Amino acid sequence: MSRIARTAPAGLALALAVTLSACGSSGGDVAADEKQTLTVWAMGAEGEKLAEVAKVYQKANPNITVKVTPVGWDVAHQKLVSAAAAGTLPDVAQMGGSYMGEFAELGVLEPVDTKVFDKKDFFPAGWEQGEVDGTAYGVPWYVDTRVLYYRTDLAEKAGVTKAPANWKELQALATAYQEKAGTKWGLSIQPSGLDTVQNFYSFLYSAGGEIVDDKGEAVIDSPQAVKALKEYGSYFDKGLSNKSVQPGYDVVKDFGNDRVPMFFGGPWHVTLLNEGQPQIKGKWAIANVPADASSTSMAGGSSLVVSKDSEHKAAATEFIEYLTDTEGQADWYERTKDLPANTSAWESGKLADDADLQVFKKQMDTAKSSPSLAQWTEITDKVDQAIAKVTQGKASAEDALKQAQSEIEGLVKQ
The missing domain is CATH 3.40.190.10 (Periplasmic binding protein-like II)
Incomplete structure (x- = not known):
């Protein structure tokens, strides 16, 4: 049940880069309050659980339809690679830290809006997993450590x-x-x-x-x-x-x-x-x-990324914000037992009161993430x-x- 995803050989990434050089943004961005469908890929058990959260989100945001596609971890990398090459990545995707360097190098990820997401709100190692060469491409969704x-x-x-x-x-x-x-x-x-x-x-x-x-x-x-x-x-x-x-x-x-x-x-x-x-x-x-x-x-976990070609970046950003704020993170823990990446979620409730969980929090405070290299x-x-x-x-x-x-x-x- 490892949460650490693996990447393809660098040669494949370089070959794809040639293909992707002809791909560009497909148009302007749709405003977040307009009626639209947001496509989301999430991996493994997270994909099943996220569909439940999406239904709750849609009730509060009736202009947004969130279409969640669960993807098995065994095929996740290949599906992402194929979609990147074809210019058909979803608006939002779950991405492990070991994927980040590869897909950032391919130029298919939108940099994180740091006016919306503050690195100080997250475990340092969680944030670092989404960074490549000093630029953040992924917002930490959940973390794990050993x-x-x-x-x-x-x-x-x-x-x-x-x-x-x-x-x-x-x-x-x-x-x-x-x-x-x-x-x-x-x-x-x-x-x-x-x-x-x-x-x-x-x-x-x-x-x-x-x-x-x-x-x-x-x-x-x-x-x-x-x-x-x-x-x-x-x-x-x-x-x-x-x-x-x-x-x-x-x-x-x-x-x-x-x-x-x-x-x-x-x-x-x-x-x-x-x-x-x-x-x-x-x-x-x-x-x-x-x-x-x-x-x-070690630090593991997953981040949420936005496709550079997405026409729904504003809505995608708001959905990710919903998933990674204090309340969203506490709710996600209750549904999945995935450890929150946002440290404020640990300050109350079971996460604050459970002695075992606090062992994980203490370990995450000093955990080290792997470099985001292709x-x-x-x-x-x-x-x-x-x-x-x-x-x-x-x-x-x-x-x-x-x-x-x-x-x-x-x-x-x-």
């Missing part, structure tokens, strides 16, 4: 009564789970395969490392990154983590049957555990990512490969990241 899920009952059995606050305590607890509580593993982290980097981010960012820095330069072989990968790899070296996890692995099930007592997960895991593993209710908790130099996790998928693939070499004992952290550095340098210079 925190530590751990079994409190098994921790007590292992003689530990508090959440691990740093790397030393995290590994000590993982060891104690195995040796004293009899769990199969100490911590579930991904050893290899697509998007392994998403598990690695909590180590990389907490150590002060990055893949590409603010100047657009590759820095994955920095001392901080090497330290993070050594720590990550040590869980596999010591048998604390499984080095042969199969694609589609369900950590929730193993968390419930005592095989895996800890994992890094997103906000949706709360619902999955409550509904799917009722036998451990009250026997688990969440905590912020254990710190090295800091406690810093080549980001190819870049993270190189990091995935480096991680796999270390977890499988085929290379040292230094050597694996040195090779990744060389390959990523070639990508960022394209």
Whole structure:
């Protein structure tokens, strides 16, 4: 149930740019108070839920018909690419942070009206996901991040009564789970395969490392990154983590049957555990990512963008404003459990009173977003490969990241 979308190869983006160079705006903008139909694409479960919200919006704005098209995440990128090439993007679309650099480069997105939307109203990492080269193209809709899920009952059995606050305590607890509580593993982290980097981010960012820095330069072989990968790899070296996890692995099930007592997960895991593993209710908790130099996790989520060719930009802007203001964000959370990107929505109601939700808010305050680069998928693939070499004992952290550095340098210079 990953909320991080992936992009196409940079070559495809460049080819499309040639096609799109002949496409321009199709005309003037229709005033927001005129009768019109607004087309909206939203992905996955959000597409279904947004249709319900659209009905409410239409009752208050009878001049606007909002036509929501749900799009599966598995086909979302290709549909967006095809629509961009044909000049038929919807007026409003949901877009993950890893899409933003690609579609901004294609020139098909309208810059955000910063007189309407103020970046100070949103989590910094949420806003940054919609920025490309200093220009905002997406308004944050919802955010997510990763925190530590751990079994409190098994921790007590292992003689530990508090959440691990740093790397030393995290590994000590993982060891104690195995040796004293009899769990199969100490911590579930991904050893290899697509998007392994998403598990690695909590180590990389907490150590002060990055893949590409603010100047657009590759820095994955920095001392901080090497330290993070050594720590990550040590869980596999010591048998604390499984080095042969199969694609589609369900950590929730193993968390419930005592095989895996800890994992890094997103906000949706709360619902999955409550509904799917009722036998451990009250026997688990969440905590912020254990710190090295800091406690810093990855930022995910989605933004809402407006097509540059849309003739309904004014109405589109008002609809997005409705979805991302304090009331709209609180309502969206109640419908979907997606975490609000607008920080004011956290100041009252369940979002303010729920201790678990506040763990996510604290993590989001320091979460780090990935750079909006058209080549980001190819870049993270190189990091995935480096991680796999270390977890499988085929290379040292230094050597694996040195090779990744060389390959990523070639990508960022394209």
